[in-house]
Amino acid sequence: MTTTIDNHRVKEDVKKAYDDIANKYLTWTEPTHKLRLTYLNTLLQNLEPATKATQAAILELGCGAGVPCTKHLASNPNFKITANDISSSQIALAKQNLPDSVTLIQGDMMGLEFKQESFDAVLAMYSIIHLPREEQITILTRIFGWLKPGGWVLANFSEGEFDNSFDEAWLGAKQGVMYWSGWGKEKMRGILGDVGFVVKVDEVVVDQEEVDGVQCDSAFQWVLARKV
Numbered sequence: 001m002t003t004t005i006d007n008h009r010v011k012e013d014v015k016k017a018y019d020d021i022a023n024k025y026l027t028w029t030e031p032t033h034k035l036r037l038t039y040l041n042t043l044l045q046n047l048e049p050a051t052k053a054t055q056a057a058i059l060e061l062g063c064g065a066g067v068p069c070t071k072h073l074a075s076n077p078n079f080k081i082t083a084n085d086i087s088s089s090q091i092a093l094a095k096q097n098l099p100d101s102v103t104l105i106q107g108d109m110m111g112l113e114f115k116q117e118s119f120d121a122v123l124a125m126y127s128i129i130h131l132p133r134e135e136q137i138t139i140l141t142r143i144f145g146w147l148k149p150g151g152w153v154l155a156n157f158s159e160g161e162f163d164n165s166f167d168e169a170w171l172g173a174k175q176g177v178m179y180w181s182g183w184g185k186e187k188m189r190g191i192l193g194d195v196g197f198v199v200k201v202d203e204v205v206v207d208q209e210e211v212d213g214v215q216c217d218s219a220f221q222w223v224l225a226r227k228v
Contacts, residue, residue: 005164007132011086011108014130016176018087024171026065026093029126032207033068036125039222040069042201043154046224047121055080056120059146061109061139062086062127066094066102069125074102082119084109086130110135117148124155126220133163133181137191144195147227153197158182159204159219171211185221197225 018025047056056079063070063083070083082103085091091106098104105112109124110131122143128136136157143153161184170178183191185204192199201224206217 005132007135010132010177010179011110013177014179015086015088015108017170017173017178018085018176019089020173020175021171022065022087022089022093025090026067028171028210029064032126035205035207036069037072039125039154039156039201039224040072040123043121043123043152043224046200046226047152051078051120057118058082059114059119059122060084061112061122061124062130063094063104064090066097069123070094070098070102074099084112109139112142114146116145117151119146119151120148121152121154122147123153126156128155129158129180129182130178131181133183136181136183137195140191140195140197144197144227149227151227152224153227154222154224156205156220156222157185157188159185159221161187188221188223192223192225196227198228199223199225201225 060083084105165180167178203222206219
């Protein structure tokens with residue numbers, strides 16, 4: 001049975017939680033940095049031939065402190081980077097880690113507005129999973145519109161299917177409540193196709209995580225898809 005939730009309250013709680021653990025989260029994610037950069041480089045290998053003669057516009061949803069992906073992108077003068085995060089503390093860290101050439105936007109990704117066909121690529125690592133499931137479909141539809149023809153989206157989603165998951169003290173947060181949801185890999189593959197994307201990479205990777213001293217495995221579906 002699907003539980004009705006207050007989407008606005010969910011976002012406020014996620015923001016408070018990430019504000020509270022911003023520095024700890026950056027350290028905690030270090031084991032995934034290599035994985036993130038591997039998938040980012042796969043995206044760039046597909047992107048660069050089509051944008052070699054022009055500056056590529058790239059949007060990152062859920063940039064966190066800007067490490068490692070936003071920083072890697074910002075090191076290339078041929079990329080024009082816009083990065084968003086719901087957490088004001090994360091954005092404050094990103095300002096310290098990134099050059100002024102990166103446009104940083106703090107707020108819920110669902111509140112973002114861009115012109116149609118503005119970006120060559122959009123990436124969202126460990127971020128869309130914090131949206132309620134129906135909003136995940138909405139943001140993917142918006143991403144499709146924001147992308148130029150031939151543009152790419154790189155994102156990861158929960159491998160498993162569940163309506164809502166809450167944690168009131170994730171990574172020791174004393175404020176807010178962390179939230180996740182997931183369609184599961186089969187339904188998400190169908191959603192991407194329904195939106196209009198052609199999927200090039202669809203892989204499940206298991207992250208070995210330590211939360212509050214307990215080792216646990218979390219499986220994520222990594223997707224690289226194109227607007228054609």
